[in-house]
Amino acid sequence: MLQLYFIRHGQTEWNLLNKMQGTMNSNLTDQGRKQAIALGKKLRSINFNKIYSSSTPRAIETSKHIFPSKNINYSSLLCEIAMGEWEGKTYSQIEKNNPKEWNNFFNAPFRYKPSKGGESFNQLENRLKKFIDTEELFSQKGVIAIVSHRITLRMLLSLLLKERELFSEIDIKPTSVSVVEIDNTKCHIKYLNDTSHY
Structure with missing residues (x-):
């Protein structure tokens, strides 16, 4: 059996x-660093066979x-979805200027059309x-941690569970932990969005 610990990066500015x-x-904010350190203490007793992280600085x-002091494997494949011209803008600015795509982004992701330089959900x-294929994720055993981002983790969860609709039904808080168990390619959520360490 494989246990996957999905962890979102800490709170940022x-x-x-x-x-x-x-x-x-x-x-990361001071609070974001404290969240990560607290989570480290909570997970200290777990023997992780492999640790992956997005190669974005906040995730690193x-x-x-x-x-x-652990060996961490950094991958650009785990980076956050590219949001093109939305990046650096406030939610209210984006919603005001692009109400249809803003709604699609969260509620109908596979109808969302990104701005220039952005990625679609496909x-x-x-x-x-x-x-998943490159790392042969389904062939691995033991316990693996993946440190990534809000949208990326939501998509990865829905992809592993083969439920696209799940994407719009869940959220991932800063430094939260979600655990998925995979046994013979059958996948289920053990717990979701746990922030009990803070």
């Missing part, structure tokens, strides 16, 4: 400002706080399928 991040980076810093899904 742009999270507090309600700004879209995507491929752009925003530094989070993973290092959670897993100090593209994100294919990128994550490449990660």
Whole structure:
């Protein structure tokens, strides 16, 4: 059996400002660092066979706080969905200027049409399928951690569970943990969006 720990990066400065991040980076806040350190203490007794992280700086810093002195495998395939011209803008600005696509982004993701330089959800899904195939995820055993981003983790969860509708029904809070168990390619959620460490 394989246990996957999905972990979102810690709170960032742009999270507090309600700004879209995507491929752009925003530094962790003091609270974000404390969240990651607290999670590291909670997970200390677990023997992780492998640790993956997005190669975005906020995810790298989070993973290092959670897993100090551990070997971490960084992958650009786990980065946040590219949001094109939305990146760096506030939620209210985006919603005002692009109400239809803003609604689709969260509620009808596979009808969402990205702005210039952005990724569609089909593209994100294919990128994550490449990660699963490249790392032969379903062939691995033991316990694996994946440190990534809000949209990416939601998509990865819905992809593993083969339920596209799940994407719009869940949310992933900063430094939350969601655990999925895979046994003979059968997948189920053990728990979702746990923030009890803070």
